Amino acid sequence: MQEHQSPSLRGLMYPRTPTGAGSILPDPPWHYSGEMLTVEFRTDPANVAELLPAPLELAEDDPGAVAIIWADWQSCSDSFEELLDPSRAQYKEVFVVVRCRYQGETYSRAAYIWVDKDFAMARGHIQGYPKKMSEIWMTRPVTIGKAGPRLENGGRFGATLSTFGRRLAEARFTITGTADSAGFVNGHPMLHTRQMPAIEMDGRDSLDELVTMRGFDVELGPVYSGDAELDLLASPTEELTRLEPLEIIGGFYRQVGNSMHGGTTVWAADNPMANADGNDAGAT
Numbered sequence: 291m292q293e294h295q296s297p298s299l300r301g302l303m304y305p306r307t308p309t310g311a312g313s314i315l316p317d318p319p320w321h322y323s324g325e326m327l328t329v330e331f332r333t334d335p336a337n338v339a340e341l342l343p344a345p346l347e348l349a350e351d352d353p354g355a356v357a358i359i360w361a362d363w364q365s366c367s368d369s370f371e372e373l374l375d376p377s378r379a380q381y382k383e384v385f386v387v388v389r390c391r392y393q394g395e396t397y398s399r400a401a402y403i404w405v406d407k408d409f410a411m412a413r414g415h416i417q418g419y420p421k422k423m424s425e426i427w428m429t430r431p432v433t434i435g436k437a438g439p440r441l442e443n444g445g446r447f448g449a450t451l452s453t454f455g456r457r458l459a460e461a462r463f464t465i466t467g468t469a470d471s472a473g474f475v476n477g478h479p480m481l482h483t484r485q486m487p488a489i490e491m492d493g494r495d496s497l498d499e500l501v502t503m504r505g506f507d508v509e510l511g512p513v514y515s516g517d518a519e520l521d522l523l524a525s526p527t528e529e530l531t532r533l534e535p536l537e538i539i540g541g542f543y544r545q546v547g548n549s550m551h552g553g554t555t556v557w558a559a560d561n562p563m564a565n566a567d568g569n570d571a572g573a574t
Contacts, residue, residue: 303412314412316367321507323547324363327428327449329461329518330473330539331356337533338388341401343483349389349396356533357387357475358459358520360428360449365410381407382426383574384451384459385419386530387476392556397481397502402530403574404451404458410574417553418482418501419574425452431543441514443467447543458528462519463541469515472542479504481556495559503553511545 299306301313310317335353342348349355364379366372372379385403389396404424405411414421429447432438439445445465451458471477479502486497518541522530555561 303416314409315416316369316372319368319549319551320365320413321367321370321547321549322363322365322505324361324545325428325431326472326542326544326546327360327447327461327463328473328476328542328544329358329463329520330475330541331358331520331533331536332539333533333536340532341388342390342399346390346392346399346481349391352474353389355389355475355539356536357473358384358461359387359476360384360426360451360461362428362430363410378409381405381410382428383410383421384424384426384449385574386533389475389478390481392481392500396478398476398478399481400574402528404453414574416484417503417574418484420483421574422453424458426450439465441465441512441543445514453525454527456525456527457523458525458530459523460521461541463543464516464518465514465543466516467514469513469542472513472544473540499558500556501553502556503550505548505550507547507549509547514543516541516543 299308300310301307302317303313303315305312332354333356335348338354338356339348362382366379383403383405385400387398388401390399400419403414403419403421404426405414405421406424406426411421411423428449430438431441431445439447443465447463449461481500481502484497484499484501485495488494488496518538520538522534524531
């Protein structure tokens with residue numbers, strides 16, 4: 291009897307298929323262009339500390355600073371074919387960023403993140419972003435007509451985040467000027483945790499590591515700064531209100547572009563001496 295030989299299955303991630311076209315994600319590099327609305331605020335540093343697993347520590351400077359960021363992205367692979375099939379390219383996300391220290395270096399870390407497309411959620415899980423599905427809306431700026439704000443003083447924007455039919459967060463932003471940077475909380479290399487529980491469900495993880503990453507071919511538009519308001523709402527499935535009470539620092543709006551490939555493992559359960567090699571990301 292002739293021995294059966296399984297075909298070679300292709301694809302970056304599940305499902306791996308004979309051609310790889312069925313994979314939920316195309317191979318990297320991935321390219322991103324988008325708009326980001328950032329609201330920075332301060333909370334009790336203890337509220338940030340409870341989001342940091344050991345051995346991560348609070349940032350030394352302004353340890354209670356947090357950023358919540360709405361982003362409207364268009365992404366694609368090196369083939370750029372997704373841009374002609376926009377349902378595979380366009381998505382929105384909201385991420386809550388804190389800062390932390392590891393081995394004497396300061397990092398940014400997405401403590402919470404929500405997204406509205408499955409491919410973006412899967413890509414985030416590879417990168418260590420704890421993405422969950424949600425519904426997200428952002429006001430779009432316009433250059434023609436009255437049905438939208440202009441990117442100029444007085445421009446007013448709104449943004450919302452909902453899951454399971456419940457509103458989690460809503461923000462309002464009014465442009466009052468420009469700034470050199472879009473805040474400081476999301477301005478460091480990203481440090482994330484990649485984890486997967488063992489199939490035995492006995493408390494062990496089959497994957498447990500810290501990873502860092504950064505983008506390349508970064509392009510940044512002008513920063514519009516202004517006044518911001520933020521409301522966090524209670525939910526049985528989310529814990530955003532644990533960041534209250536909060537003090538608004540400010541708001542920022544910026545168009546951004548970058549590309550990403552891989553990252554660097556800085557610690558792994560099976561290799562805790564892995565070397566940290568600074569690497570950052572804005573898109574996920």
